[in-house]
Amino acid sequence: MLSKLAAVLLAFAVPCAAAQDYPHKPVRLIVPFPPGGSVDLVARLVGKSLQDALKQPFVVDNKPGASGNVGAAYVAKAPPDGYTLLVGSAGVFAANQFLYANPPFDPLQAFAPIMRIVDQPNILVVGHQSPVHSVNELIALAKARAGKLSFGSASVGSAQHFSTEIFMQQAGVELLHVPYKGGAPALVDLMGGQIDMLFDTSPTALPYARSGKLRALAITSRQRSPLLPDVPTMKEAGLPDFEVVTWTGIAAPAGTPQAVIDRLNAAIKTALRGELRRQLEETSLIPVGDSPEAFREFMRKDADSYARLVKAARITPQ
Template sequence: MQYTRRAFAALAAALSSSFAVAQSYPDKPIRMVVTFPPGGSADAVVRMIVPRLNDKLGQQVVVDNRPGAGGNIGLAIVAKAPPDGYTLGVGAAGALSANSSLYAQMPFDVQKDFKPVTMLAAIPFVLIGHPSVPAKTQQELVAYAKANPGKLSIAHGGNGTAMHLSAALFSQMADVKFVEVPYKGSGPAALDVLAGTVPLAVVDLPAALQHIRAGKLVAYAVTSPQRLPQLPDVPTASEAGLSGYDSTGWFGVVAPAGTPAAIVNKLNAEITAALNDEAIKTSMRNLGVEPAPSKPEAFDAYIRSENTKWARVIRQAGIKIDQ
């Protein structure tokens, strides 16, 4: 009985301390390390929610852009920061899932060095082609590629990017061989498909949407599990014959491991509320990204599943990034 009373007393003290931490946090500015340069989708989304966070938290959230090494540079800063809630990181699918299989050495361990806070957004991709390609549907494209192995080239946004991995997963699931052509981003890749320089590409939606709507590019499929409201007539890759295909880019907020749960939960509540704001949701969708708030536990489980999934794809494709 005495042990039970002591246990309850200890639990009560811990809960009281946690509540006190949450009540006092934050009492100084918060640094948000964004692992992308200014102007990109992730940076734009963070800057959309920052004014609301400033208001609700009562402290300024300062955006610190630290791009490079596929997101590893910025997240390494977060991994080494004190676990007090005053340094947060915004990382993407690469740095938080694929990079551990792409890079021979990593400056952090995703599973050990971070506490997931929430996913921010999902970024669907689209498989596009030049109208001269003798295939107008995904099924026809797969059939043509199988009959002509290595004849078609497919562009993507750069080695090791989510678009590169999307193309690799497509090739593996469809059992076809493409010649991969890396570009520095979706924009240049889409423009070269538009010009007929390369026949196919996996790109993000903003790079291709207006050209698809104008009939200048063929949209074979979207890579997300659901169809996109911007392209309601374009099937998902899964619907079009690759059952279970899902390759969605994403980015989210993490804190250093050891950050008190009370602080993580408070941040989660405020960021989630911002992402659910109708004006912010509309602005995000206009960028071609889908709001994707989640609980910390769900985001943690998703990161783990993505690590397993992409490790398998990367190993099979033999993809490596030189440092």
């Protein structure tokens, strides 16, 4: 009897001891998109903060493909020990499951949520060579050239894609979708004139809008950004019901010890009270820093919202 009791106690003690020692080796932060996008930026800033706080390397590893599903599925199958983490977008954690006929994982079952790190608006941008200087002008041109103006996105079902679907519904226009494998290549093609418009994530669009390489027409948040004070919100630009804010979060494989989850959450929260907050806000990101429990509930509610949006947009699962 005593030997059985000892075995039970040992089973509980081993994860606790491992958590107290965590991390004792490098940690990989899997970003399921190419370098250069907003999720990659958040991962690198958070990774540096965690490295400073926990005294082990936090190495960003980009594994793009299938709208983020390749990298996310990799993390879902990783050992649940806290040494392989996923830094992903709303698409990976909420939307993709409704965009694929046979999704490779159920986000709420496959991952142990750690934190919703930031919220972020999108910025509606056109190339500097575009004849369009306002949202109203863009709508007029789109109606005159129905189905011919093109918009880019990081992938089917990405925040850029859904922002544009909402725009088309509310503005009463039809646009041609050109999906990419990440936001960065879409941005490059917009600057090169290969596509006509893009609802790009604010951190990546901001420097180009400021430098004049792109023209910012509007921002999708409720309020103007202090970093682009002259750029109106979509509501101010003539679409009163338009507001889209996406997000980036961090999670571990399901089954990761709760003590490890809590340690990571606490370390990021501490960083968000200092230099990390300033770095994120400088790129127009809005720090959140919620609890693992709050992040799980947010994922569930956001998934419900995406399910309705996919149905309304008549998107056929791939």
